[in-house]
Amino acid sequence: xxxxxxxxxxxxxVKVGSSSLTTAAGGLDSARxxxxxxxxxxxxxxxxxxxxxxHARDAGLVLVSSGAIAAGLAPLGLSRRPRDLxxxxxxxxxxxxxxxxxxxxxxxxxxxxxxxxxxxxxxVTRRTHYRNARTTLERLLALGVVxxxxxxxxxxxxxxxxxxxxxxxxxxxHLVSADLLVLLSxxxxxxESNPRLGPAAMVRDVRSDADLEGLSARGTGTAGVGxxxxxxxIDAARMAAAGGVTTIVTSAALAAAALAGEDVGTxxxxxxxxxxxxxxxxxxxTAPEGRLYLDEGAVSAVVDRRASLLPAGVTRVEGDFSAxxxxxxxxxxxxxxxxxLVEFDSVELPGMLGRSxxxxxxxxxxxxxxxxxxxxxxxxxxxxx
Numbered sequence: 200x201x202x203x204x205x206x207x208x209x210x211x212x213v214k215v216g217s218s219s220l221t222t223a224a225g226g227l228d229s230a231r232x233x234x235x236x237x238x239x240x241x242x243x244x245x246x247x248x249x250x251x252x253x254h255a256r257d258a259g260l261v262l263v264s265s266g267a268i269a270a271g272l273a274p275l276g277l278s279r280r281p282r283d284l285x286x287x288x289x290x291x292x293x294x295x296x297x298x299x300x301x302x303x304x305x306x307x308x309x310x311x312x313x314x315x316x317x318x319x320x321x322x323v324t325r326r327t328h329y330r331n332a333r334t335t336l337e338r339l340l341a342l343g344v345v346x347x348x349x350x351x352x353x354x355x356x357x358x359x360x361x362x363x364x365x366x367x368x369x370x371x372x373h374l375v376s377a378d379l380l381v382l383l384s385x386x387x388x389x390x391e392s393n394p395r396l397g398p399a400a401m402v403r404d405v406r407s408d409a410d411l412e413g414l415s416a417r418g419t420g421t422a423g424v425g426x427x428x429x430x431x432x433i434d435a436a437r438m439a440a441a442g443g444v445t446t447i448v449t450s451a452a453l454a455a456a457a458l459a460g461e462d463v464g465t466x467x468x469x470x471x472x473x474x475x476x477x478x479x480x481x482x483x484x485t486a487p488e489g490r491l492y493l494d495e496g497a498v499s500a501v502v503d504r505r506a507s508l509l510p511a512g513v514t515r516v517e518g519d520f521s522a523x524x525x526x527x528x529x530x531x532x533x534x535x536x537x538x539x540l541v542e543f544d545s546v547e548l549p550g551m552l553g554r555s556x557x558x559x560x561x562x563x564x565x566x567x568x569x570x571x572x573x574x575x576x577x578x579x580x581x582x583x584x
Contacts, residue, residue, distance in 0.1 A: 204445050205460035208378035210340070211242050213458075214263040214368035214435075215383045219451035220298075221266055226273035227301050231451070235383075236305035238455035243311050244343045259340035261375055263348045263368040264302070270294030291352035302347050314344045317351035323370050323480045324525070324540070333374050340375065365435035370480045372444045373473065380439045380446040381457055382432045387450040389414070389429060389465040405436070405467045436467040438483040443473040478578040481538055487527040489518020489545055490535075491571065498530045501537050502579060507570035508539065510551040510559065520545045527580075528572065535580045539572035 215235055222228050244259035268280065268287060271294025281287055299315045306313050316335060322328045339346045348371055350364060365382060372380040390399040391414055405411060411433060429448075436446040449457050449464025456463045493501065497512025508528060520526060521544050528537040543551070551559055551567070560568035 200462070201460040202462070202466075203460070205379060205447075205458065208242075208445075209258045210261075210375060210377045211259075211379045211381065211458070212261045212263060212368055212372040212375065212377045213239050213381045213383065213454070214364055215265065215451055215454075216364070216385070217265040217269040218385050219383055220264070221269040227266065227270045227297060229301060232301050233305050235451055235454060236302070236309060238451075239458060240306060240309040240311055240345075242458055243306075243309075243345050244340060259343075259345075259375075261336065261340070261346045261348060261371055261377070262302070263364055263371055264298065265349065265364045266298050267291045267295040267349055267352055270297045288353050295349065295353065298349070299347055306345055312344045313347050314339045316346045316348045318348060318367065318371075319351045319354075320480070320485065323374065324477055324485065325523075326477070329374075329477050336371070336375050363431045363435075365431045366438065366480075366483065369435040369438040369444075369446075369483070372439050372446075373442050373475075373479055376473070377444055380436075380444050381454070382435060382446065382448045383451040383454055384429075384432065384448075385450055386429060387453055387464060389433060389448055402465050405440070405465060407470065408437070411437075434483060436465075437470075438479055440467040440469050441471045441483075442479050443469045443471060445469055474578075477576075481525060481540070481576075482578040482580060485525040485538070487518075487535075487538060488520035488524040489516065489526045489541075491516060491526055491528050491541070491548075492533070493528055493530060493536070495531060498536055501528060501577065505574055505579075507574040508572040508577070509556060510548075510554050510571055511556075513548070513552045513571065516545060516548045516552070518545060526572070528577075537572075537577055537579050539577035541572055542569060543571060 219235070220227060220231050239260060239262065242260045268290045271290030271292070272278070272280065274293050274297070275290055277290065281290065299313070303313050318332060322332045336346055348367070350367055368380060368382060386394070388401045390401050392399045402410060414433070432448050436448055439446045446467040447457050447464045448467070453463045491508070491513050492515035493508070493512050494514055497508060500506040500512065501508055518526065520541060522542055523540055525538055526541045527535040528539060529535050556568045
């Protein structure tokens, strides 16, 4: 039976990993890129975009592609993925141009144009950057262009060491209000254990975290060039589903079947409505720079009433952070209940704790008559415990 949530999807985000595009020796495998483009190009918007009718603007394909670092290995004479940051960035710089050129040629033969979009965490956590990224992607789709999205690994630091494009794909799916996210790798679905090590059952449908209990899913792709693994795909799929985007996890070899609505891979069904994509990134794809300990009254205000966090409700500060950094808000027992973007540097906070904003403003000036974490920059974590 054909899956209607696939065939009816107008806007689709597809993510492909390094191991599905490259060889173990490094460099792009042009045959793999051609096969991927052949599988997904049929779901791209018309090259004429917004001129093709009232619903054309709602359609389109976004491709989130890893592979820049891996594609830069062979040209630089590197046999394996380097460990030092400078060489990683150099490989990304060399490989990114090859990656996009290869996609431009393959999509061009299918009658589609592509546009490169390089993003970092800042582009989805900072309000102005987020709006700019969304506007750019929306305009590309409206013009019938296929955006090729990747992390900006040539200048990024933390993203290369700790990030992955699975989470980026989940964020992009919310950024463009996608109907469907497809995460492709070299494994055809989520299994209860590693299928390469012996018999294992595939998890066909995930409707809640209970369906994922007891799974063992770690490791890189078979080519040894990726940084993720099934665990990152599961996290990204949960992240997308939490915001109302149906997600399929399967292999690049089954991309055409997945996009045709065939019964392949593992489906993560939506578990919630669409919140702000900035808040989804904040909840699932940032590492907190510190912790603010809340008293019971502040926990209740933040969790139950969805209020902003005020200095009066904070009892202790941990960590070294700057204004705008993500911090965890924890209850008196140290359990994270929320994460937010803090408005003050950590060095300023000790003298503010337990005090009202009115008193602080009278003593230090009007700039202190504001929240520590505004409710618009705060996401609850208690549901994930």
